[in-house]
Amino acid sequence: MPLESQAAVIAVVPAAGVGKRMGGHIPKQYLPLQGRPILSHTLSRLLCHPRIARVIVAIGPEDGYFADLPEAQDPRLTVVTGGQERADSVRLALAEIPQPDAWALVHDAARPCLTAGDIDRLLAECEAQGAILAMPVRDTMKRADDQQRIDHTVERAALWHALTPQLFPAQALHHALCEAEQAGAEITDEASAMERQGWRPKLVSGRPDNIKVTHPDDLRLAELFLA
Numbered sequence: 001m002p003l004e005s006q007a008a009v010i011a012v013v014p015a016a017g018v019g020k021r022m023g024g025h026i027p028k029q030y031l032p033l034q035g036r037p038i039l040s041h042t043l044s045r046l047l048c049h050p051r052i053a054r055v056i057v058a059i060g061p062e063d064g065y066f067a068d069l070p071e072a073q074d075p076r077l078t079v080v081t082g083g084q085e086r087a088d089s090v091r092l093a094l095a096e097i098p099q100p101d102a103w104a105l106v107h108d109a110a111r112p113c114l115t116a117g118d119i120d121r122l123l124a125e126c127e128a129q130g131a132i133l134a135m136p137v138r139d140t141m142k143r144a145d146d147q148q149r150i151d152h153t154v155e156r157a158a159l160w161h162a163l164t165p166q167l168f169p170a171q172a173l174h175h176a177l178c179e180a181e182q183a184g185a186e187i188t189d190e191a192s193a194m195e196r197q198g199w200r201p202k203l204v205s206g207r208p209d210n211i212k213v214t215h216p217d218d219l220r221l222a223e224l225f226l227a
């Protein structure tokens, strides 16, 4: 069931990380790809999608880079200060959405290769309990023991990689994240907060080039995909 055509879709971009695994001298979302910061690619792909009315970005308290992005001047953009963890940044951004019936499309700043086609598919296939872009696992999956030896093979038939964007009613997602925070639950994506509430979001097949730039090698891949 496609999202109601008149439903407001607000993008939420967690961009307050420091990129520890990247090991760079600046937060990875500001590293250049094709001559532009990663976050600039991500924001422009969201801002130019016709169904996205507004973008709320959560940036770090010490962020000295965001204001220099060309997209920072876009009047549809709202900037908030993020939190300690990704889930805190998303929760703080959601607090800026007043409409009770708005939907939140949460997308990592570190995923600059997102395409309009993937956003279209997520919106078209979204159900009442939300939806996430995801990719079926292609490799045989192993569970390691504490010596990094194979403990056992994991059944992969229904195993998916969760990607972003992840699409949920904004108010329900905000409530779920607040509950998870109060419970001290570890939340690494929006769907896991909704699952704690008993929701069963739809898995929507996404492109394999919608990678999250996490380690240095990912930069070269993202360059290739963006080219």
Ligand SMILES: Nc1ccn([C@@H]2O[C@H](COP(=O)(O)OP(=O)(O)OP(=O)(O)O)[C@@H](O)[C@H]2O)c(=O)n1
Pocket (backbone or CB within 6 Å): 013, 014, 015, 016, 017, 018, 019, 020, 021, 022, 028, 029, 058, 082, 083, 084, 085, 086, 087, 089, 090, 108, 109, 110, 111, 212, 213, 214
């Ligand atoms: N407190 C945090 C932590 C992360 N993020 C954002 O969440 C996205 C996905 O997180 P990840 O890839 O882990 O980014 P970092 O936390 O920066 O990376 P690392 O874990 O290597 O430090 C990124 O766009 C990051 O900026 C955020 O908004 N607030």
Ligand SMILES: C[C@](O)(CO)[C@H](O)COP(=O)(O)O
Pocket (backbone or CB within 6 Å): 086, 108, 161, 162, 163, 164, 188, 189, 190, 212
């Ligand atoms: C949200 C996410 O990109 C889905 O795969 C992932 O959970 C983010 O994890 P990270 O450790 O915050 O990068």
